[in-house]
Amino acid sequence: MKRRLFAAAIGAAALVASGSALAGKDLDAIKARGAVICGVPTGIAGFAAADSQGKWIGLDVDVCRAVSAAIFGDSEKVKYVPLTSQQRFTALQSGEVDLLSNNTTVTLQRDTALGLDFTAITYYDGQGFMVPKKLGLKSAKELNGATVCVAPGTTTELNLADYFRANKMTFKPVVIEKVDEIRAAFYSGRCDVYTTDVSSLAATRVANTPAPLTPDDFMILPEIISKEPLGPMVRHGDNQLTDIIRWTQYAMLEAEEYGITSKNVDEMLKSENPTIKRILGVTPGMGKALGVDEKWVYTIVKQVGNYGESFDRHVGSGSLLKIDRGVNKLWTQGGLQYAPPIR
Amino acid sequence: MADVLPGERPQLAPPVDDTGPLGWVRKNLFSSWGNGITTVVLIVAIGWILSGFLHWAVFTATFDAKSGAECRGHGACWALIREKYRYIFFGSFPYEQHWRPLFAVVAMLAMLILSSDRRMWNKRLIAIWGVGSFVAFLLMFGQIHISLGLILFVALAAGGLGMILRGAIATPGELNGWRALAAVGALGLIGRITGVIPTWSLAIAPLSYVETGLWGGIPVTLILATYGLVFAFPFGILLALGRRSNLPLIKGLCVGFIELIRGVPLISLLIMASVMLPLFLPSGMTIDKFLRAQVAVILFAGAYIAEIIRGGLQSLPKGQFEAADAMGLNYVQKTTLIILPQALRVVIPPLINTFIGFFKDTSLVLIIGIFDFLNTANQALVDPNWAGFPGEVYLFAAFIYFCFCYSMSRYSKHLEIELNKGTRR
Numbered sequence: 019m020k021r022r023l024f025a026a027a028i029g030a031a032a033l034v035a036s037g038s039a040l041a042g043k044d045l046d047a048i049k050a051r052g053a054v055i056c057g058v059p060t061g062i063a064g065f066a067a068a069d070s071q072g073k074w075i076g077l078d079v080d081v082c083r084a085v086s087a088a089i090f091g092d093s094e095k096v097k098y099v100p101l102t103s104q105q106r107f108t109a110l111q112s113g114e115v116d117l118l119s120n121n122t123t124v125t126l127q128r129d130t131a132l133g134l135d136f137t138a139i140t141y142y143d144g145q146g147f148m149v150p151k152k153l154g155l156k157s158a159k160e161l162n163g164a165t166v167c168v169a170p171g172t173t174t175e176l177n178l179a180d181y182f183r184a185n186k187m188t189f190k191p192v193v194i195e196k197v198d199e200i201r202a203a204f205y206s207g208r209c210d211v212y213t214t215d216v217s218s219l220a221a222t223r224v225a226n227t228p229a230p231l232t233p234d235d236f237m238i239l240p241e242i243i244s245k246e247p248l249g250p251m252v253r254h255g256d257n258q259l260t261d262i263i264r265w266t267q268y269a270m271l272e273a274e275e276y277g278i279t280s281k282n283v284d285e286m287l288k289s290e291n292p293t294i295k296r297i298l299g300v301t302p303g304m305g306k307a308l309g310v311d312e313k314w315v316y317t318i319v320k321q322v323g324n325y326g327e328s329f330d331r332h333v334g335s336g337s338l339l340k341i342d343r344g345v346n347k348l349w350t351q352g353g354l355q356y357a358p359p360i361r
Numbered sequence: 362m363a364d365v366l367p368g369e370r371p372q373l374a375p376p377v378d379d380t381g382p383l384g385w386v387r388k389n390l391f392s393s394w395g396n397g398i399t400t401v402v403l404i405v406a407i408g409w410i411l412s413g414f415l416h417w418a419v420f421t422a423t424f425d426a427k428s429g430a431e432c433r434g435h436g437a438c439w440a441l442i443r444e445k446y447r448y449i450f451f452g453s454f455p456y457e458q459h460w461r462p463l464f465a466v467v468a469m470l471a472m473l474i475l476s477s478d479r480r481m482w483n484k485r486l487i488a489i490w491g492v493g494s495f496v497a498f499l500l501m502f503g504q505i506h507i508s509l510g511l512i513l514f515v516a517l518a519a520g521g522l523g524m525i526l527r528g529a530i531a532t533p534g535e536l537n538g539w540r541a542l543a544a545v546g547a548l549g550l551i552g553r554i555t556g557v558i559p560t561w562s563l564a565i566a567p568l569s570y571v572e573t574g575l576w577g578g579i580p581v582t583l584i585l586a587t588y589g590l591v592f593a594f595p596f597g598i599l600l601a602l603g604r605r606s607n608l609p610l611i612k613g614l615c616v617g618f619i620e621l622i623r624g625v626p627l628i629s630l631l632i633m634a635s636v637m638l639p640l641f642l643p644s645g646m647t648i649d650k651f652l653r654a655q656v657a658v659i660l661f662a663g664a665y666i667a668e669i670i671r672g673g674l675q676s677l678p679k680g681q682f683e684a685a686d687a688m689g690l691n692y693v694q695k696t697t698l699i700i701l702p703q704a705l706r707v708v709i710p711p712l713i714n715t716f717i718g719f720f721k722d723t724s725l726v727l728i729i730g731i732f733d734f735l736n737t738a739n740q741a742l743v744d745p746n747w748a749g750f751p752g753e754v755y756l757f758a759a760f761i762y763f764c765f766c767y768s769m770s771r772y773s774k775h776l777e778i779e780l781n782k783g784t785r786r
Contacts, residue, residue, distance in 0.1 A: 102729065105635055196739075338748075
């Protein structure tokens with residue numbers, strides 16, 4: 019209840035704050051500043067984390083880099099602001115960041131009451147349960163009375179309560195803020211179940227299982243109890259910026275669909291395919307319509323890569339996390355990633 | 362034997378098992394059956410734990426590896442620290458410019474070490490901190506722009522403060538100096554506000570600009586703790602004096618502030634500063650996140666220091682106050698010349714204790730997404746290439762924290778002895 023009141027207060031404040039916003043204002047500010055300020059998570063392996071040199075890398079980070087490439091023709095003109103899940107919406111509302119690429123689930127409330135806009139879905143996720151195999155469980159329906167490790171202040175916590183109530187089961191929550199501590203609590207047996215998005219569960223299972231346990235000692239139960247479509251968010255008020263961010267994601271998907279990669283993008287410029295010519299700006303028009311350089315997709319793909327490359331590099335087969343592409347495959351391969359045509 | 366007088370016996374050496382190392386062992390470790398058994402059990406336990414630790418940390422440890430995978434199945438993975446230590450120390454500060462935070466840290470440590478010498482406790486200290494802080498922040502930021510308005514404001518504040526504090530005890534020449542400074546500040550500010558004097562700022566820009574969002578690691582911890590306390594100290598003195606004031610309004614405000622701040626955890630102040638404050642500001646206006654955290658730390662530390670100083674004020678005998686009154690000193694003179702010097706002497710050891718506490722408490726800034734030393738250590742764990750070795754990273758962080766805190770607590774102890782020389786028997 020308290021949280022809902024708090025959210026309402028934030029929402030009300032945001033409505034007041036966004037009332038004076040003019041179209042194009044945020045984009046103008048970005049251009050004047052010469053950098054996109056991007057709110058990223060405070061460290062999620064594969065999505066946004068600092069490497070040994072302090073450089074931010076990950077799938078969420080690539081969204082910021084692609085937007086920077088589209089606006090400035092240079093993917094490095096990004097300032098990263100690490101934000102916790104409690105801070106992130108205020109930071110966006112107050113103008114501290116231009117966009118959130120923060121593993122944020124798209125929900126109706128966030129899209130409306132918070133005064134924010136979602137652009138495109140960059141990653142289809144869903145909440146699941148990980149348990150030790152030795153418990154001998156087959157289904158999440160058998161979890162009655164279980165102790166569940168969960169992070170506070172996220173949709174995860176609400177989904178968990180909803181799921182158990184709907185199935186007339188009880189559970190004892192162990193609420194821990196830091197993801198490392200949740201993992202430690204789970205692996206040390208303080209809770210029977212660890213629930214969060216499946217991508218994160220898979221990553222935890224592969225990369226964080228401490229010796230002498232092995233990843234095979236744990237399993238992810240088949241039930242997916244929520245839809246967690248993750249995507250970048252912006253404030254209400256600057257539709258042009260929203261368009262650029264949305265079509266940046268679509269461009270990365272379109273590039274993958276038409277086989278344009280960071281390696282072959284230069285040859286693709288010579289392609290006779292009219293769709294590819296339009297995408298890469300050989301046939302001009304698209305960039306002008308969006309208000310960016312005609313070479314915008316070329317720059318994105320050249321500097322950041324297409325969606326498939328970005329996915330593989332950070333969370334997929336090319337990374338240590340080895341998350342299955344699953345529903346994040348292109349629609350042509352039976353997945354959900356479907357971009358409207360660039361024409 | 363020749364020098365023994367008749368009728369006296371030569372002094373015999375004590376029995377062998379009462380002196381030397383053997384005697385010490387016997388007297389202290391095996392004085393009775395119970396003690397003997399305790400000693401043996403503890404030695405065995407310590408040996409067992411230590412051998413296990415050494416086996417993990419030294420004998421089977423990996424010191425050189427390309428990724429965490431090569432460490433698996435062995436002991437400690439110190440290769441992780443080797444790979445990540447620069448990130449843990451300096452965070453996301455541009456990699457090739459890590460010498461800047463390094464020298465900034467050196468400058469801050471030098472200031473702290475110089476301040477720890479009692480011979481430096483005079484006006485020289487202000488100069489040291491002024492120059493040292495300027496160097497440290499210039500290294501961290503790379504460029505500093507000081508606006509004319511700020512310079513004038515500082516002149517006005519310094520002049521005004523000097524006039525009040527030195528009011529009746531300064532030489533006429535000195536007093537005129539303060540007056541002139543305040544007048545220049547006031548006139549300049551008026552000119553600036555009315556637009557007579559144009560905008561101008563002093564730009565010192567020898568290096569590339571690095572914003573606070575990229576700062577991390579040891580410099581952040583040191584800055585938050587050090588400047589938190591440096592600014593909280595005068596603030597705390599004012600609060601403590603205000604709390605003992607006879608004016609009900611001032612007293613009420615000070616008591617209210619102290620109790621309010623002490624009544625809430627630091628985390629809630631930080632959350633207020635980072636989540637609530639931006640909502641109250643006009644749209645588009647933002648205050649630097651780091652500055653907000655720093656101000657929250659200053660407010661918090663101020664309330665605690667106020668209470669410590671109040672303890673020092675209360676420890677003074679009433680006669681000191683009365684004697685000062687009898688000398689005909691006014692309030693400012695009484696406080697600055699008689700009361701505070703004595704009160705502060707008493708509270709220096711507990712102040713260092715507070716500093717140790719704040720040095721560690723600053724890691725709470727994690728919850729608002731600022732990466733201090735502990736949080737950069739945390740971040741090193743997120744990299745999937747090196748995930749799964751929290752023990753090594755936390756041990757390393759604990760070791761660094763221990764080095765800082767232990768030296769501060771030794772210093773505090775040394776100072777306690779120094780300052781109490783007059784009262785010790």
